[in-house]
Amino acid sequence: MVQSLNLLKESPSQTAGPYVHIGCTPNFSGIDIYGGDLGTTMKTGPVQGTEITLRGAVFDGTGTPLRDAMVEIWQADANGIYPGNDPRGAADPHFTGWGRSPGDMETGEFTFQTVKPGQVPWRNGQLQAPHITFWIVARGINLGLQTRMYFADEVEANAADPILSRIEHQNRVPTLLAQPDGTGVYRFDIRLQGDAETIFFDI
Amino acid sequence: MTQNGYFARDTQWHPPALTPGYKTSVARSPTRAKLSFPTSLSEETGPVFGHNILGPLDNDLIHNFAAADQSAIGPRIVVYGRVLDETGRPVPGALVEVWQANAGGRYRHKKESYLASLDPNFGGCGRVITDENGCYEFRTIQPGPYPWPNGPNDWRPAHIHFSVFGQGFAQRLITQMYFEGDPMIWLCPIVGTIDDPRAVESLVAALDMTRTIPMDARAYKFDIVLRGRRQTFFENRAEGL
Ligand SMILES: [Fe+3]
Numbered sequence: 208m209v210q211s212l213n214l215l216k217e218s219p220s221q222t223a224g225p226y227v228h229i230g231c232t233p234n235f236s237g238i239d240i241y242g243g244d245l246g247t248t249m250k251t252g253p254v255q256g257t258e259i260t261l262r263g264a265v266f267d268g269t270g271t272p273l274r275d276a277m278v279e280i281w282q283a284d285a286n287g288i289y290p291g292n293d294p295r296g297a298a299d300p301h302f303t304g305w306g307r308s309p310g311d312m313e314t315g316e317f318t319f320q321t322v323k324p325g326q327v328p329w330r331n332g333q334l335q336a337p338h339i340t341f342w343i344v345a346r347g348i349n350l351g352l353q354t355r356m357y358f359a360d361e362v363e364a365n366a367a368d369p370i371l372s373r374i375e376h377q378n379r380v381p382t383l384l385a386q387p388d389g390t391g392v393y394r395f396d397i398r399l400q401g402d403a404e405t406i407f408f409d410i
Numbered sequence: 411m412t413q414n415g416y417f418a419r420d421t422q423w424h425p426p427a428l429t430p431g432y433k434t435s436v437a438r439s440p441t442r443a444k445l446s447f448p449t450s451l452s453e454e455t456g457p458v459f460g461h462n463i464l465g466p467l468d469n470d471l472i473h474n475f476a477a478a479d480q481s482a483i484g485p486r487i488v489v490y491g492r493v494l495d496e497t498g499r500p501v502p503g504a505l506v507e508v509w510q511a512n513a514g515g516r517y518r519h520k521k522e523s524y525l526a527s528l529d530p531n532f533g534g535c536g537r538v539i540t541d542e543n544g545c546y547e548f549r550t551i552q553p554g555p556y557p558w559p560n561g562p563n564d565w566r567p568a569h570i571h572f573s574v575f576g577q578g579f580a581q582r583l584i585t586q587m588y589f590e591g592d593p594m595i596w597l598c599p600i601v602g603t604i605d606d607p608r609a610v611e612s613l614v615a616a617l618d619m620t621r622t623i624p625m626d627a628r629a630y631k632f633d634i635v636l637r638g639r640r641q642t643f644f645e646n647r648a649e650g651l
Binding site: 213214215216217218219220221222223224225226227228229230231233236237238240241242245267268269271273275279281283289290291292293303304305327328329330335338340342344345346347348349350351352353355370374399400404405406407408409410 | 415418419420421423424425426427429432434435436437438439440441442444445446447448449450451452453455456457458459463465468474475494495496497498507508509517518519520521522533534535537571573577579580582583584585586600601603604606608609610612613634635636637638
């Protein structure tokens with residue numbers, strides 16, 4: 208026998224189920240409480256950088272949009288600093304970096320009013336392409352799915368990105384790219400299965 | 411430049427994506443291998459929630475939706491515990507959001523179809539932020555079991571849903587708490603998405619008579635463990651991939 212490492216096991220995940228909105232966006236589900244839902248406003252005042260709108264939906268293997276998903280995003284401010292606990296310093300004071308969208312009850316479409324993130328260094332200091340971390344939970348998803356959204360119009364930065372450039376199946380990289388869809392609007396659809404299945408991250 | 415990364419998730423401990431016994435997972439489970447990378451600043455940082463967002467009744471589901479001088483119907487309980495990481499360190503400042511059915515097993519939701527009655531004094535959601543020792547506590551009523559459309563006769567055991575934020579977005583977790591002694595736990599296809607019975611048991615809260623409030627509420631203890639963060643051994647060593 209050897210000494211124990213005394214490590215605990217992470218609590219195993221269980222699906223968010225069909226009623227995640229009761230707990231995470233109660234006002235959206237008709238329960239007026241807390242004075243509003245967290246994560247609906249990412250801009251609390253005049254923000255630095257380029258303001259953008261992100262839209263998209265999550266599709267199952269049959270091509271049907273999920274109408275009971277909850278999508279959260281986490282991103283840096285326009286200067287590449289994360290609000291809250293970034294060890295490099297303070298971010299834009301009017302930007303929260305975190306958004307939560309329940310999706311439209313009919314179409315399943317999520318929307319975020321945010322800013323285009325600046326570049327954030329990778330572990331070795333190299334700059335990454337601008338990106339937004341996505342976390343998707345829903346009924347039927349046993350462990351919340353992490354992925355990243357990059358910008359299709361950041362061709363140079365994407366080509367030099369330490370993650371994008373090392374993906375073995377380069378034909379799947381477009382599943383991580385948000386496409387410009389009008390001025391200041393980007394569209395990012397997430398596909399859980401199929402030929403265009405989004406690359407999900409174990410990170 | 412980088413902080414210390416998080417331990418990799420144990421994919422044998424978590425439920426796999428495809429679990430046909432839970433039918434909804436079939437069309438919603440990714441089929442390709444996930445892309446593995448060490449965590450970077452993008453996952454090691456996360457939103458920070460201050461105690462100032464909380465109202466005085468946010469952690470009291472018995473009263474936070476009830477009319478004045480009324481309260482929710484059902485067995486009154488306290489649920490308490492700690493949020494820790496895998497190294498055993500407490501996680502202070504963790505936002506814990508909970509939701510649940512009422513004592514009859516009915517959710518307050520448009521898409522809910524169970525014939526059990528709504529309780530006009532029960533909303534079914536609450537939230538709390540852990541203190542400097544990682545401790546949290548809330549009061550609620552014990553939820554009822556409920557049937558759900560999956561197999562011909564599937565029932566959920568009594569449970570409370572938990573959404574937890576740690577200090578890094580990589581720690582983000584949603585899970586469910588079950589109750590000690592409930593025979594329905596081992597019949598449930600959603601519980602059954604977890605392969606290892608020890609992992610299931612880690613989601614079963616223990617009855618704690620020492621924390622009951624006499625003549626008021628029984629207590630259940632439920633600790634939550636988030637991904638651990640690596641310790642720094644060599645501060646000056648250059649870090650590569
Ligand atoms: Fe439930």
